[in-house]
Amino acid sequence: MKNVTIKEAAQLLLSHDNILILMHKSPDGDAIGSAYGLCGALRDLGKKAQPVCSDPIPEKFSYITDRLPYQEFEPEYIVSVDLADTQLFGEKLEPYKDRVGLCIDHHGSNTRFAEYGIIEASASSCAQVIVPIIKETGAEIRGVIADALFTGITTDTGCFKFSSVSSETHRIAACLIDCGAQSAMINRLMFDTKTRQQLALEKQSLESLRYFENGTVAMITVTAAMMKETGAQECDLDGIASLPRQIEGVKIGITVKEKEPGHFRMSVRTTDEVDASAICALLGGGGHHAAAGCSFTGTKEEAEAKILEAALKIYSESGT
Amino acid sequence: MKNVTIKEAAQLLLSHDNILILMHKSPDGDAIGSAYGLCGALRDLGKKAQPVCSDPIPEKFSYITDRLPYQEFEPEYIVSVDLADTQLFGEKLEPYKDRVGLCIDHHGSNTRFAEYGIIEASASSCAQVIVPIIKETGAEIRGVIADALFTGITTDTGCFKFSSVSSETHRIAACLIDCGAQSAMINRLMFDTKTRQQLALEKQSLESLRYFENGTVAMITVTAAMMKETGAQECDLDGIASLPRQIEGVKIGITVKEKEPGHFRMSVRTTDEVDASAICALLGGGGHHAAAGCSFTGTKEEAEAKILEAALKIYSESGT
Numbered sequence: 257m258k259n260v261t262i263k264e265a266a267q268l269l270l271s272h273d274n275i276l277i278l279m280h281k282s283p284d285g286d287a288i289g290s291a292y293g294l295c296g297a298l299r300d301l302g303k304k305a306q307p308v309c310s311d312p313i314p315e316k317f318s319y320i321t322d323r324l325p326y327q328e329f330e331p332e333y334i335v336s337v338d339l340a341d342t343q344l345f346g347e348k349l350e351p352y353k354d355r356v357g358l359c360i361d362h363h364g365s366n367t368r369f370a371e372y373g374i375i376e377a378s379a380s381s382c383a384q385v386i387v388p389i390i391k392e393t394g395a396e397i398r399g400v401i402a403d404a405l406f407t408g409i410t411t412d413t414g415c416f417k418f419s420s421v422s423s424e425t426h427r428i429a430a431c432l433i434d435c436g437a438q439s440a441m442i443n444r445l446m447f448d449t450k451t452r453q454q455l456a457l458e459k460q461s462l463e464s465l466r467y468f469e470n471g472t473v474a475m476i477t478v479t480a481a482m483m484k485e486t487g488a489q490e491c492d493l494d495g496i497a498s499l500p501r502q503i504e505g506v507k508i509g510i511t512v513k514e515k516e517p518g519h520f521r522m523s524v525r526t527t528d529e530v531d532a533s534a535i536c537a538l539l540g541g542g543g544h545h546a547a548a549g550c551s552f553t554g555t556k557e558e559a560e561a562k563i564l565e566a567a568l569k570i571y572s573e574s575g576t
Numbered sequence: 577m578k579n580v581t582i583k584e585a586a587q588l589l590l591s592h593d594n595i596l597i598l599m600h601k602s603p604d605g606d607a608i609g610s611a612y613g614l615c616g617a618l619r620d621l622g623k624k625a626q627p628v629c630s631d632p633i634p635e636k637f638s639y640i641t642d643r644l645p646y647q648e649f650e651p652e653y654i655v656s657v658d659l660a661d662t663q664l665f666g667e668k669l670e671p672y673k674d675r676v677g678l679c680i681d682h683h684g685s686n687t688r689f690a691e692y693g694i695i696e697a698s699a700s701s702c703a704q705v706i707v708p709i710i711k712e713t714g715a716e717i718r719g720v721i722a723d724a725l726f727t728g729i730t731t732d733t734g735c736f737k738f739s740s741v742s743s744e745t746h747r748i749a750a751c752l753i754d755c756g757a758q759s760a761m762i763n764r765l766m767f768d769t770k771t772r773q774q775l776a777l778e779k780q781s782l783e784s785l786r787y788f789e790n791g792t793v794a795m796i797t798v799t800a801a802m803m804k805e806t807g808a809q810e811c812d813l814d815g816i817a818s819l820p821r822q823i824e825g826v827k828i829g830i831t832v833k834e835k836e837p838g839h840f841r842m843s844v845r846t847t848d849e850v851d852a853s854a855i856c857a858l859l860g861g862g863g864h865h866a867a868a869g870c871s872f873t874g875t876k877e878e879a880e881a882k883i884l885e886a887a888l889k890i891y892s893e894s895g896t
Contacts, residue, residue, distance in 0.1 A: 419760035440739035
């Protein structure tokens with residue numbers, strides 16, 4: 257893959273028509289915001305453009321998707337956004353694996369599967385990379401384009417909370433608000449709304465909260481039975497994985513989740529002093545320093561004991 | 577009170593020394609951030625300056641307060657920040673009620689108790705008003721000054737989530753980050769940490785969650801017994817008041833809190849369609865369109881019935 261500048265990326269977009277925009281499976285706010293923001297801009301430039309995804313776009317993003325009706329055309333040029341790896345294409349995008357002309361991303365781990373690429377690993381979100389490219393094409397950022405790009409930035413930064421946020425992130429957010437992004441509405445929809453099922457599951461899972469090592473390690477277990485009883489879905493688990501680590505004094509927060517009877521997925525969240533990925537590596541998993549995951553097959557009690565043992569081992573080695 | 581410009585406010589600060597900075601009782605992040613940010617800047621200009629408050633500053637702000645040790649001096653000039661009304665002075669600040677030389681605030685309801693004042697009702701936070709004033713004095717925004725002012729902005733906007741956030745808010749945040757504000761650390765400390773007591777109280781209060789009117793009204797009750805049993809404090813209630821309204825489909829979220837046996841404080845949070853202050857006005861309270869409160873003396877059941885009745889009345893009148 258050949259790296260291109262913002263100017264060259266804009267030129268590639270301007271010199272093509274009938275553009276398909278790929279996003280990863282299980283699309284999140286940044287994938288959707290980036291794809292639809294770019295799509296809106298390309299349409300404003302008089303081109304045909306359409307975002308595609310192997311999975312359906314969640315209903316809560318309809319304030320974006322409803323404003324850019326589906327366009328049917330024979331794709332001439334393929335662009336991918338927020339897509340780090342062809343493994344994340346999913347079934348529906350399979351035919352495009354070797355055909356991506358331009359890849360726009362912010363993952364340092366990008367596998368460089370495209371012909372041309374612009375990868376800004378320091379950017380908080382893919383949407384943050386796309387804003388200057390759209391400006392360079394001469395398209396005006398307004399309406400749904402501004403809303404979509406703001407959605408990408410705010411969702412990928414936990415509403416400007418994460419350490420990936422730089423002064424540039426805030427400057428781009430300011431610019432999008434000036435261009436009409438409905439920031440308060442978007443933030444409320446993305447961060448201030450819980451489903452009844454999510455709340456019921458949170459309450460039930462709190463029953464299982466246990467502390468270890470003088471309250472520096474906390475563990476929550478979510479069973480398949482709890483999911484069934486509360487009617488909660490996979491996406492309702494979002495907040496729960498980060499819950500144990502949020503408790504005052506907790507350095508290692510563990511969530512054990514029963515995917516199906518006998519099969520468990522463990523999430524580990526840590527403070528700076530402890531490496532979550534080292535804990536999960538002991539059980540064959542991996543991830544980042546502050547957030548990692550691993551899987552386990554066995555009983556619930558074994559899953560809990562194994563991940564706790566791994567956590568305590570890495571914790572004692574950390575010398576904190 | 578005579579209104580002054582940013583330039584005049586800076587001039588007033590520059591022309592005085594031994595400056596006492598008043599903040600409201602039960603100080604929040606904006607009061608503390610504004611007072612200590614201004615204090616740091618005045619000290620950098622070679623002046624003596626000290627923030628004062630009738631209540632102690634919560635421990636969690638020690639990353640600010642520890643870096644600006646207490647200065648003892650005979651006050652020559654009194655400045656107030658984020659202080660809308662002398663009723664919020666509290667006992668310790670009583671002697672300064674008629675002596676405030678300069679009032680810096682962002683509350684439109686400010687009672688104009690000072691000699692000079694700069695009130696920017698459109699600003700997200702008092703800290704946002706203070707940034708340009710400090711710049712005008714020629715002091716450099718750095719270190720604890722940047723951290724304090726960033727704290728003010730982020731806490732008063734729910735981490736850039738509220739509708740009070742403008743593009744200017746994001747631009748000032750960007751500037752403070754460029755000046756060294758440790759934004760990720762501050763946001764984690766302010767928004768990503770719960771006490772064990774808070775969590776236990778949340779769990780208990782969720783037991784009381786009830787839905788009315790097809791799930792468009794939700795009510796939670798926190799009793800004095802729950803507070804005692806969980807060991808929770810007043811400040812642990814922060815998140816709970818906003819919880820019922822966060823549930824999908826809920827337009828009116830009510831929290832009934834037993835302050836002491838037989839005495840209740842009700843918080844009402846609403847979506848755009850319903851006026852929370854109109855609901856609370858029916859019980860002699862008040863507030864804003866989206867967030868209001870009122871009090872009630874009687875039994876728990878009466879308190880719940882009264883506020884529910886008021887909510888349903890205003891809701892049916894709203895025609896939604």
